[in-house]
Amino acid sequence: MLGLILEPPKDVTVEREIEKTRTRVGERINVTLKVKVRKGIGIVLVRDNPPASFKVEGKTSTTTFVHPFKRKFEISYTLVPLKRGEFELPKVEVFCIHFLKFYPMSYFLTGEPIKIAVVPSPGIGRVVRAKKVLTKKSPVMLYSLTGALTTDFKEIREYVYGDAFKFINWKATARTGKLLVNEFEREGKRSIMIFLDSRMENLGSHVDNPLEYAVDLAYALATFYLSKGNNVGLYVIGQEKLVTPSSSSAHRETILKALLGAEYKVEETINEAFSKASQVLMRYAPTIILITNVTEEIIEELKKIKGNVVLVDISLYKKIMPNEGILVNLKKKSLHSELKFPAILWDVSKHDIRQAFLKVVMTA
Known part of the structure; x- marks a missing residue:
């Protein structure tokens, strides 16, 4: 009789506190869930469900027995983003169970979803120092900014x-x-057009693949050239995403947003991408920085393109296959010799973002 009189836990509220909603890959984010149960006696299970692209330190769920003398409890954990992009922490799951199970278990979602923007982390501090060294030793030639x-x-x-x-x-x-x-x-303002081949996403893991390195490099290059007053544009191959070149103060955020959402969605070759961006290429006559993973199939696409092109070939092979990776890189260099424009091999197991950045800027 007593079990029927006493209600199961109800009127549950969860307040989620998050340290920051804009961060960089590898930075820690502290999250706290503050739970309050206003009525009832029984077991309350609260669970948060972070996206798979985050490493979780601590527990994201807990089970607590609530009663008139214990109405509040908390959960704290830390998120470490492993991949750039825009993510969402969904609503919190809540399960309520009567202490004698006389009533059916109740389940509901509470709270508001929270969006988290994880921006590329290419060692920006080191790249900034690289810019100073570059400008001092071999200044980047710019066209007139006062034409x-x-x-x-x-x-x-x-x-x-x-x-x-x-x-x-x-x-x-x-x-x-x-x-x-x-x-x-x-x-007279110089223009840079970055072509990013999202098809690289298929090599490696969800969080460690050539596309992630390409996004880091593209962001560092865009930031650098915009700081020099250049027009910078972006095209994501495999997504049909075009950002028209500009040098405005707000353009870095526009490019960043496009890079955060870069992913492989549709079948698209390099040649098709150049064709779709042809009006931009004719209007701005830009220096083209093309970032891809060169294979025998890709090299055939590259042979057909024209213009002032610098190729960046990202190789993850030595990192995932140390022995075979050496042979793959030798093959890549052989394929590069078939091209009529400069090609830079970025072996991510050997060179960091700063070294890749310097090679590209010195070549472009």
């Missing part, structure tokens, strides 16, 4: 002394209360 203005819109920014009156954006000024002007691209 004649074109009709290509760049961005809206605050007025500075010397801006022409005709460039004032009166609508934006009225909306914000600040004097704003339209800025346009200038002639």
Whole structure:
């Protein structure tokens, strides 16, 4: 009779606290679940379900016996992202069981999903130092940053002394209360177009494959060239994703967002990608940095492309197959000799992101 009178646990709330929602690969994120059960006696099981691309330190679930003298408890654990991208912590699972099992078990989801952005972690500090060394020893040649203005819109920014009156954006000024002007691209600015081959994702594991290294390198290169005032564009092969070249202050975030979502979705060759981006290539005449994993099939695609191209061939083979990887890399170098443009072999087991970055910038 007593068991029927006493209710099972109910009115359960879970408050999830997360240390940060934007982080880098390898950085730790502390998560805490604060659980409160307002009514009932029995067992409450609370479980969080982090995405598979995170390493979990600690327990993400717990079972607690709740009663009038114990209504609150917590779960704490740490997430370590292993892969870049945009992820979501889903709602928290809650199971409630009557202490004598006189009532059916109840199950529900609570809380709000939380999105976590994991940005590439290419050793940015080391790349920044590499930029200083590069600029000091062999400055990167840029075209004029003060050439004649074109009709290509760049961005809206605050007025500075010397801006022409005709460039004032009166609508934006009225909306914000600040004097704003339209800025346009200038002639003579160098353009860089990065082609990223997402088909590399099929080699290696979910979190350790050539595409992950390619994204790190592409992000470092884009950040560097944008800092020099260049136009930078991106095309993700196998996703049909095109980011038109620009040098605006907000463009780094645009490229970063595209890189976070880079994945292999559709069948697409390098030649097809160049064809789809042909208008951009004709308009900007960019230096092309093509990042892929060269095979005998890929080399046939590469032989058909034209332009000012620098190839980056990412090799993961020595890392996953130490003995066979040596032979694979020798084969890759032999295939490179068949091309009419420079090719850089990035053996990730031998060279880090800084060394790969320097080779590319010195070559492009």
